Amino acid sequence: MDLLIPVIISCAVLAVLYSLHASRSILAANPGTPEMQAIGATIQQGAQTYLNRQYKTIGIAGTFIALLLGYFLSPFIAAGFIIGALLSGLAGYVGMNVSVRANGRTAEAARTGLAPALTVAFKAGAITGMLVVGLGLLGIVTYYSYLINSNIDQKLLLESLVSLSFGASLISIFARLGGGIFTKGADVGADLVGKIELGIPEDDLRNPAVIADMIGDNVGDCAGMAADLFETYVVTIVASMLLAAIYFMGPLQHLLMLYPLVISAVCIIGSLLGTFFVRLRGDNKVMKALYKGFLATLIISAILVYGATRWIFREIKTLGFLDILPFTEKNIMVCALTGLIIPALLFLITEYYTSLAYRPVKSIAAASVPGHATNIIQGLAISMEATALPLIIISVGLIIAYLNASLFGVAITATTMLAIAGIVIALDVFGPVTDNAGGIAAMAKFPAEARHITEILDAVGNTTKAITKGYAIASASLASLILFTAFGEDLAYYFPHIKVDFSLMDPFVLIGLFLGGLLPYLFGAMGMKAVSRAGRAVVIEVRRQFKEIKGLLTGTHMPDYSKVVDLLTRTALREMIAPALLPLLAPLILYGLIHTAVGQSQAFTALGAMLMGTTLTGLLLAISMTSGGAAWDNAKKYIEAGHYGGKGSEAHKAAVTGDTVGDPYKDTVGPAINPMIKITTIVAILLLAILARY
Template sequence: MTIFQQLTMANLFLEQALPLSLVAGLIGLVAAWGLIQWIRSQPDGNDRMREVAAAIQEGAAAYLNRQLQAVSGIALLLFVAICYFKNLPTGIGFLVGAACSLIAGFAGMRIAVMANVRTAQAATLGRTPALRNAFNGGAVTGLLVVALALLSIGAFYLVASKYLGLRAAIDSLTGLALGASLVSVFARLGGGIYTKAADVGADLVGKIESKLEEDDPRNPATIADNVGDNVGDCAGMAADVFETYAVSLIGCVLVAYLTVLGGDGKPEPAALTYPFIVGGVSILSAILGILTVNFGKGNPTRLLSLGVLVSALASAAALWPLTQIFFPNGLCHDGQIASTIGIYLASLVGLLMTFVVLLITNYYTSTHYSPVRNIAKASETGHATNIIAGLAIGSHATALPVGFIGIAILLSYHFAGLYGIAIAVMAMLSMAGIVISLDAFGPITDNAGGIAVMSGMPKSIRERTDELDAVGNTMKAVTKGYAIASAGLASLVLFGTYVQELKVHFAALGTAMPSLEFSLTEP
């Protein structure tokens, strides 16, 4: 193949990069649909198990319907306000973002409450079948989050840029981010409050007042407790990460538009579409990681970690040739040059940050390591020492993640400036497909244990579900660390784009830009 032919193929790929990323999003939806059909085909136990599961499903549906009513009313008012004060395209983007976020979280939660009884039944066959059922139920949520986020933003950007122009399309994307944020607030805060209220209420009336065990069928609050697990850790986390993913991807596009300019002074098309390709590649990598967990055997924690590792390695391997195609000569960002390898290394920083946060959080929350064991030992002498030990270790646990986030910011900025930070954040959030699968795995195993107790299954079954529940609790904590770290990095990108917007604004006015100082005391 001649050099001319290679350049022609590369240019053709660049022109079709955004549609190809949308194809990857569609593949993610197809994979999620396939997992849903697989879950439906699994046995759902005896009549008593189905009765308990139906009560949990009914409670989840009641919560979802009530929250949908609240969100819809406020969303309609905001849509009218956005259309009046801004424009119709931004209002449409707002509705698209809110709708896709709702679908990702609520559909994932419905599948989770379907998978719980099947996980309990699979536990009669062994730990591995139960693990597979629970993980596949969680994987539906993970795939829906990344696929719908990429599809909604990519399709809206593609259509809006064609009919409105590039700048108007990017401005309209802010409405989509606002829609995702609205749902995130309701799902995360509302779901979190419901979860804790149900959990603490069930413990007070069951364990404290009536001296009943966890998930005892005589405790009327048990069903609400099991519903709450799904509300907070499935629908809530999904909406949270969907919002962060959407904001980060939109921030990447905006940073590229403002800082990565070609020789003609116009935004570099490759820099605008590269974040979409990062997202598309990672959806395919997440599917590979999900398959790894499904065909593996052994320790649950190691198997789930292997799925994340395979997904990250596949993304890293695929991004290098793609980065060479997109940026064969590097890029010019804000007047400085970033090399091809520098852009690729910025994406690697994001992938590595995912692993660093997961490993640190796992160390501080897993039952296999000293922090949790020290808290358990402190509990032997009473409530006071338990609280003291928990607060001390919790405070200590924040030091390493904050330090590594700072290092990641410095490294990615060194490699490719503000665009490098944006790419690092996008690479980190592109792992959401497999990471959210781990998070939704937690409430499914928790519910499976509750169903096992309430339906009178043998103690050996509860022991298997308890083992998976312990892993699920660790995974929920791990994914919370991931969500917080990625949101922190995403906020830095937004601050950066704000500063760049001000530079463009004052340059257009022909005046010097005043000095900026971001302060919590004087916002």
Template sequence: MFDLMILAPIGAVAALAYAFILSRRVMAQSEGTDLMKKIAASIRSGANAYLKRQYKGVSVFFVIMGVVLVALVFAGLVNVFVPVAFVVGGFFSGLSGFLGMRIATNANARTANAAQHSLNSGLKVAFSAGAVMGFTVVGLGMLETSLWYYFLRFYYSALPVDQQAQMIASAMVTFGMGASAMALFARVGGGIFTKAADVGADLVGKVEAGIPEDDPRNPAVIADNVGDNVGDVAGMGADLYESYSGARLSAAALAVSAGFGFTGMALPMALAAIGIFASIIGSFFVKTNEDASQKQLLSALRRGTYIAGALVAIGAFALIYFTLGMDYIGLYGAIISGLVAGILIGYFTEYYTSDTYKPTQKLAGTSVTGPATVIISGLSLGMISTFIPVIIVSVSVIISFYVSGGAADYNAGLFGIALSAVGMLSTLGITLATDAYGPVADNAGGIAEMAGLGEEVRDRTDALDSLGNTTAATGKGFAIGSAALTALALIASYIDQVKLISPDYNFDLSIMNPPVLIGTFIGGMLPFVFAAFTMESVGTAAQSVVKEVRRQFKEIPGLMEGTAEPDYASCVDLCTKSAQKEMVPPAILAVVAPLVVGLILGVKGVTGMLAGSTVTGFALAVMMSNAGGAWDNAKKHIEAGNLGGKGSENHKAAVVGDTVGDPFKDTSGPAINILIKLLSIVSIVLAAVVVNFGLIK
């Protein structure tokens, strides 16, 4: 029989080759004038310096955790490959973010220069750079999985086939811890950096000094542009690498538990490979006309993702039909439910965050009564926006469970839920391209402003940037939705792992069982504490930037007149130091919580904790991301000439709302989806510790 798993390395090679071709195409474009090249070089230098310092700091954590995991191996409490996989997963996750950031910092000036020719030219360069990020993430994710699978297949080759599948699946589901840990550091650290710079630049520059966004006189403007890359590109790349890997590995493990063996284990990998080729085809359809409206620009990006989704739907049917037959066609229904859920979550996220729709327009209108009403209305919008995504995910879960045969075979139903998460992420190559394109367009606008390009260029980059705010919000909604489905699959994998360690373990997961109930309360609280840590970190870091910008405005003669140049490097350095210091407590919380809860409340308490954190984490992440996106686009709506335009009192009120929304949408909200998965993966890795040493059995 045809080995489905071979599609994984084939897909990996195709994705990485396409990313390489696109990167060459981007690099072939001109960076523009000498001043544009100088500005781009400063942004690139700051981003590289930040990542270098971050990776040094994170390596200390990885060494310490590696030693702990090795000790657990010798104690017989974790799989012998976990320490190596922890390091390898972290490396690949960090590498995907680094490569994406590298192309983004090379594409920003090229996008600004291309926008001098036409809107479509700017869109093509920015989207191509985003696609490099997208296909690098899926390519490296499939490559790592392929390497581990074939190595473990060789290592366990002496075992019977069924036992081989069980051992490989059990080992690989624990391998996501390194990728999750790196993703959390990258998302939180990058998010703190970018929002500290953004808040500092906006509060002192736009609100206090009354100068335009990205004005070269603002000392924090380079740090702001650096932050777009280290947070929204490098951080996001590591984040979605982890999501992509976690969904496929948990689905593979549950396939074996459901009795599908190697064929079932290969299904999520083959589906992801189909998604890669579908995304490549879909990317050719992203183009627009000059003077396109925001709705037309959105349609241009949607066209590519919808075509990719349709191709996956066709390919998935053939995949199930020719491998398992019509008896298991319900699994196809699970895939489609995940795919449709992802599209719907993206659409409704766009509805609540784009200024082409009423919610954000109404939010912009509240600026007439000042910043307080902008903040109140933004919070309200974010809260109400959780309703539809929760319903969508709930419907997808119940459909996936029952069409996969969950009524007759519980494990088959769980496999269906996991497969729906893979379906949702199958088009990640192009979905992430539309997301990563945003920071490139944002940087392009900043460079156009600082380099003094024509008004028509700034109009084009503003249009691309506003679109990027919406696609970024859509991408975050997509990532959070997939995280919820993946987290459910990981909870099931955790229970399976405990059963493998202790087949006779007595599971009583009734909500009225005290350890489960207490664990649920603790889990429900964790996303709020995590969000508090990250929000406070942004506030602390932003204060230092605000003080530095004020100092330079006051002490550097000629700065406000434009005859002197600000000290950009000091703001970049402040943000870097603050981010490195402030990202540690949230990361420790995510790693320590499952162990502490497990040692006190046992397996039942951990299961409750995972359920509680998934429920509240999903809703809180959606609320924060959508509120932040809406605040940002409400400001952009006014800047486009509505309600008084730039510099008006309405605009100043909207800037305050946007400042509050910055850490919501770019630091705390996106990082919560990593938190809920990292809690699950750490729990899986440490399952034997909890089974053997938990106080409550």
């Protein structure tokens, strides 16, 4: 057992070392022509400027929260918050810096063929993926080791770990919202004026918003997704450790608290080995090549998890606790394998709803022929339909895990789902890298063959982004269930005299469910309106430049890109604050109002019900938005490929409108609901700790 922590740390360090080594490989690739390098440098500078200002804004809020946690709770809890926030921010920042350098190199590789371009784009994603899981696991295991050696009270130890996940969640929600508002404000403005009003190509250097759009892809999808899945990864592991601490005692407790970390460690090895299976064969099917890497990761990880589980149970037998366990080794393995099967099924379903090859996307494209309204109606219908199968799969997985090992089995299922996050993030970052590569290729006036290659990669990238967002929100639902269990246990521990029964006959349960269910919708409305305001501002600025800069439309003069970038930076940083505060303040306000008006017992009842309501509607809304938005986007690409009149047709204009609606769905609000759900629950758990002390 003494060797477990060094082994876990070694696997985490290996992931970080892989990222550093692969980064050198990316930087060694051909960056392209001087024109491409100039475009790439502009994107890189804009992305760094935005992230610097965003993290400065988040840093002010984070410092204030850390001081409150240190004052009202403990310096250990404040330190955990700071560690989680710093590592989440670092993962996003480094991920962005890799992606902006890989964009032009992917485009240049497309000159020589599909396989070289795929290799560069996927390796860029793998760097971010391995960095996220490496830093996440390293942060948890090292801080856990430090807390154990500090000989602090176990409750304080667990609260400090929860606070670490809180820090990661706070960075994630700001990064998702700010980056999403920036990128979609630029995208909406660029499309509405450039493609619909003026009829110029999507990635045309004459359009003042195109550079901002490409900057947004890197700060929203790359940095934002890295922070998002870092947060989900950390929260799920910590939640599983909490359940082990709740249900077990003594040496058995420590061993089973380490078990989620062991699963995450061996799956890092599985993900690393899986990246080497992403190779294009003679059929030139990009999605098939990516799926081979994902499937190899699942198989290798399953073997390694089996070996790790056998080892853990041998240790349990040696300690003499095997007979008192409420589950067997076989039960736990079923839970772990369920955690590997669920993502595979979710991947297939999301591909069906978002790929150009299947009915949903084709039906939206066909609905574009009559006009804009029918495109919107069909897109909304598909987004609603796309929630059914994922919810059924999650429910079945939940039942299997619970029947085998109760809530601890659910925790192991969720942990195993997130343990393969390295390869999943690689698939996600692949999307914005190929999107930017296509834009650079268009701006640099690549030959048609090379442009066709970037278009193929971009269409696949849209699907992989939707797949990983669905994966993130599905795992978030299981993590929220585990956190809710921790909330219930903390409530019983800190307030044993208060008995809470979440019966639907209790009006305070219904109040909590209603208000909790409302939160994701209110949060979504705030995010969508923020994108709308940002988009309107960009439209006005782009129109002004085309009107006032003589020769801009003819190409004899260049636009002022910095004006749009600065406008969006200020707008995104201002607009992200209000929605991000909603999950932070809602639990506190609900508790305070009901406690003051009625009593503490009713306040805790409503607060717990709020957490359930937020998780349920948040899960449905997020899946609907991410899948529906990607389907709208690929319906546009399906038409641009030559169907229903192709580019410039009336159907294409309707599809652009649908894509404009789908953009904030899939890239701003939908992904941001993921950390929003968990922040609400974590704030409730920390509130219990504060109330117990004062």
